[in-house]
Amino acid sequence: MIPAWRFGPPSEADFEPLLALRIDVMREDLERVGRFKPSRARRIFREHFDEPGLRTILIGNERVGCVGFRTEADCRKIDSFYLDRRYHNSGLGTAILKVLLAESDVRGLPVQLEVLTGSKAQRFYERHGFVKLSQDDIEAEYERPFRNSGS
Secondary structure, three states, X not given: OOOOOEEEOOOHHHHHHHHHHHHXXXXXHHHHOOOOOHHHHHHHHHHHHHOOOEEEEEEOOEEXXXXXXXXXXXXXXXXXXXXXXXXXXXXXXXXXXXXXXXXXXXXXXXXXXXXXXXXXXXXXXXXXXXXXXXXXXXEEEEEEOOOOOOO
8 A cells, every 4th residue: 555645845954864865775776887976976966956846755744755856848857756765666656656747747748857777767667658768878868758638
């Protein structure tokens, strides 16, 4: 059973715990592609954290993850989608993604994201209608086309 969850606004107090979560869930894949460096992880997450569109993911009052969902001229972009490992393979990620995709469809925009090459996240997004646009040794770029309510 998927726990009741909600989005919340991030505060500066969320930065360090969410950075630790990011490092925990991404370290193995980043090491595999030769890109793990704590200072780099901090810099990249700081940039994403400070941009508009970051949401914390809460179960009750417990912070269990975050997602950046940002509007650009011709699409919406997902970045920084991290969930505490306790919730991996629980259906929570799918529930959250469905809400984000519905928001984008209401605006008539496709959704784009980047995923580390070879990560389990690639299969997750492909199951939800994302199509690979390009891939290199480090990451793959995906897009999920806009779907109107009649699709």
